Amino acid sequence: MRSLAELSRALESRLPAGLELLRQMVDINSWTENRAGVRQVGELTAQAFADLGFQTEWVPSANPRWGEHLILTRPGTGPSTIALVAHLDTVFSPEEETRNNFHWQPEGDRIFGPGTHDIKGGTLMMWLTLQTLRELYPVEFGEITWKLFWNSSEEMLSPDFGQVCRDRLGPETLGILVFEAEGKGPGCRRLVVARKGRGVWRLQVAGRSAHSGVRPTAGANAIVQLGRLVDRVHRLNDESRQLTVNVGLIRGGTGLNRVPHAAEAEGEFRAYTPDAFEVGRRGLLALSGPGDIFSPIDNFHCQATMEVTSETSPWPKNPGSAALFAHWEAAGVDLGQRVEPESRGGLSDGNHLWAYFPTLDGLGPSGDNDHCSERSADGTKLPEYVDRSSFVPKAALNVTALVRWIQSSRKS
Ligand SMILES: [Zn+2]
Secondary structure, eight states: OOOOHHHHHHHHHHHHHHHHHHHHHHHSSSBTTTTHHHHHHHHHOOOOOTTTTEEEEEEEEESTTTTTTTEEOOOOOOOOOOOOOOOOBOOOHHHHHHHTTOOOOTTTTTEEEETTTHHHHHHHHHHHHHHHHHHOOOHHHHSSEEEEESOOOOOOTOOHHHHHHHHOOTTTTTEEEEEEEOOETTTEEEEEEEEEEEEEEEEEOOOOOTTTTOGGGGGGGGHHHHHHHHHHHTTTTTTTBBBEEEEEEEOSSTTEEEEEEEEEEEEEEEEEEEEHHHHHHHHHHHHHHHEEEEEEETEEEEEEEEEEEEEEEOOOOOOHHHHHHHHHHHHHHHHHEEEEEESSOOOOGGGGTTTOOOOEEEOOOEEEEEEOOOOOSSSOOOOOOGGGGGGGHHHHHHHHHOOOOOOHHHOO
């Protein structure tokens, strides 16, 4: 194995060109709704990988408002495929970037800017890793078929991208690496081996209107009913199962002199395991039906309708992710870096892929404040940034782990 010093020398010499590429990517607004910007970042990305011998494919999003997914492929001489995953879009509109003067801005070791951390910095990490792998380990680089996937609309939870990847990956696939940012731990890097799944729910209550002063007993108050039900939703939170249920929005009523006839609430629920996720889903759906608020004059009961409107399945801890993690842990020992597994509450494209191929996430750089563009004068609010010094050691870890993984795949 190459030493950390050798790897660092090779990586340091590529870093200036890599950071220039990152600056260009960050300068292009690629908010999910900005189709032209997303395409432009994709073109720049394809150009950057072209000298490694990658072929370009564009795949339209299922949602025509969003841009095309980018796929780069480089056929290898051996039988195995490895997939790398990132995304082209960010959460920031051009107006927001202008309003908050949020642009590429290095300050000491930090580089602030839209997507520096989530996830254009991850794309730079892919580039550094593959360039250096080819330079120092040409045999391992050359035997693998590399398939690189960029989601055009990850920040909108595009449901089709997982299928786009799966359609292009067969049983020859050793696994999938997702280049979202690494987790921060004291003295260690954290890689993601599990993520919560997420469901979205909506609860509607139909009651009956009445004059609130003249004939209140003819009314069935939908807001009061909803209040009772959202308390029951909240009580579905279950720490022992790591099941979280959030009431996020609530609305109802039309005027102060009416018993309200309609009210609704919306929220989400999340869990790491399919079992806990199912407990949440069933608990929510069980709230449908007649309520306990009714009009005394004729026993008219409020009616509750609970729906789960969208679901992204959990990515639980599993043997495939654990086996992949073991290569990164061993590479950490080679290089004197402590590497730990992390279960993360947020979603990534890994949620759509782990059940089909061994998947590891958190391969990107370190930084913080994703999805934030604001900066306050007193420094208590800082926008998204990436740590410049995290690129070289993390790419060294990725290169070493890939070599270990590729070599071990020959034996099996
Ligand atoms: Zn991301």
